[in-house]
Amino acid sequence: MQGTGETLPQLHIGGLHVGYGRRRIIEALDLPALEGGTVTALIGPNAAGKTTLLRALAGLVPAKGSIRLDDVELTGLSVAGHARHVTYMPQALPQRVALTVFEATLSALMSSRGGALSTADAHARALDALARLGISDLAMRGLDELSGGQRQLASLAQSIVREPAVLLLDEPTSALDIHHQLRVMQLVAELARERSIIVVIVLHDIAQAARYAQRVVVLQNGAVAADGTPEAAITPETLARVYRVEARVERCSHGFLQVIVDRAV
């Protein structure tokens, strides 16, 4: 999709330390060259530090070390400065909110760029985002009236309307039915390619990570246990070491990687 002469943005993470109080969650983590246009999946067992890493990349928890987007060092930027480059979509969706899908999307723009953006432009951009995700018909519906899948798409709209260079998604598919899981993942992969966004996504489903991500990072105890293409990162050895399961990694008749877990060890 992208013009060939254009260089893609890159996110470099080096020597990252994150902790709450004295508890260290992530220590000396390096993730070089996360590239625009690609989806990077973060997988790993519970308490591996996936969400913490994502929140650190989003600037929501203090982190030591370096998070560099091309020439811009993100650690130490203000909340507003961070938000110009990075958007984070939390796993938990808000409950009981009396806002329409359109108003919620609009608030993502107006709350921090209110001055710089004319109202008409903001309206147009919000509606563009909804149209891109195929939910224009939900624009005037209340968030509370939506199904889980629709709410997740509405939440995605609030993220992409800000046109971030880096889009961080925390288990966006975990509460969805299969149809919506695939729809969300397909849209995320398309958006990454179309707009050269650096997408980092926490996933629970290893097969989904293998299918939609170009790069898979396996986290264990706050450190990188494997990093590479899905084929390189998702191996029976890694799964045994990180998840403590005996598993086979095979290709289905369509060529997608499948993980068949035989037993816990």
Added chain:
Amino acid sequence: MSELSPHAQELAAYARLVRRRVAIVAGLGALMLVALLFDIATGPSNLPLGDVVTGILHPAALDAPARVIIWDVRLPYALMAVLVGAALALAGAEMQTILNNPLASPFTLGVSSAASFGAALALVLGVGLPLLPADWNLPAFAFLFAFGSVLLLQSLAGLRGTGVETLVLFGIALVFTFNALVALVQFVASQEALQQLVFWSMGSLSRASWGKLGVLGLVTLAVVPFSLKASWRMTALRLGEDRARSFGISVARLRFFSLLRVSLLAATSVAFVGTIGFIGLVAPHIARLLVGEDHRFFLPASMLAGAVIMSLASVASKTLVPGALLPVGIVTALIGVPFFMALIFSRRERL
């Protein structure tokens, strides 16, 4: 709507929604004026509504007693009701948003308990501030303690990060502390002082005066623009704290300044009329049902709803028991609850 716009249909739908909300806010404003007029016209000395209107527009046209009743009693009471209602409702609306809790009210974090303690000190121990007229001493004490309690809360919470839970827990601790201190002062109080204190804590408009009205009016006027300026950020905060921060909003800052506004509004109101519960809790709920949570509409609608309820409560406080003026704080809940229930039952699909 331009034919060229790819989103003409959605834009038109949104324009309709905005028009409807503006109409609802305007309707609440009209309702408030009607309630205000009724409030001014209600009272022990029967003044026809016509005379009241004449008296307000052309004071010279009325005889002296009627003029005094309207200008020195009815008008300050009625305007105080509207102003206190609006101030408490705005404080409640902001509180519910920043604490992400529909049960929050301006008094959740101990503002009114602190004010009561200040009032108790002034009444019972007879402590006085220099350079203040006697009838301003008690409000000044109530205000100082109410405002001070919020500052204390902020600095305590600041020690441990300004999360919502921290704030609420410290707030609850303050409520219990000040309630205990008030009880202690009551225990040592004389019979007469005790009676005054109980009456004060019920909340009454009979302490209204043009001077106090002016102070509360100025505080409200000073606070409202900042509330409205924060309205998009407050709207975004409804989508969750992490979400809002990832939109570039400094939530800690937003919360700090909002709490400062809440404490100014609540402390000033409590200082002048005593504790008036329920308005700050219910008015935002009514506003939410009517216009949703786009805070550009939600905050004004809350203020107007609060003013309407308070005004109606003031009318009721004069008419429920013939010949007696009930403390309005008792009436707010009695009149607010049926109003609230009616709204919940009649609620259509939201938005």
